[in-house]
Amino acid sequence: MNKKIALLEYQFLFDPSETWSNLYQFEADLAKFFLQKGLEANVIKTVDGSNGRRILLIERKPMIGEPKTPQGRPKTPQGILKDMKKHNPKAPERDFGTRRLNVSKLIKK
Known part of the structure; x- marks a missing residue:
């Protein structure tokens, strides 16, 4: 990756006793x-x-976004479990979780 740069030549003249000491x-x-x-x-x-x-x-300067601060109160373990119960899984996920998955359907003959 090639960077395009511009070279500008400026000269600054100042009196160190009135402005910057070094x-x-x-x-x-x-x-x-x-x-x-x-x-x-x-x-x-x-x-x-x-x-x-x-x-x-x-x-x-590279812009790095500020991390978002969580809004509201943090959830308790019971609140997290309650949200997990509301999760409605799709059929393959549900079958795998209940061990009703028929492996013979997955194996191609």
Whole structure:
């Protein structure tokens, strides 16, 4: 599977005394911004040392649905058995459960 990527070159200039004290704080804030937009940003490559150029990979964050919380009160064992009694099985299932199943019908001659 080939991924299509776009390489954009931006340069950010800022005064560390007025904004971020180091590059890692800037990267953390930039990653938080992308996270708010539903994206993940990770530095995958550093060129020319820690103060040099960096390659930031931005990907869509995988969406995992929230697990559903059960509504209402949990069922007691008696309530579960009551629901099982309401189950109306089909003929083969019913016959198998009561051992009335005729095996000779199942075997092909």
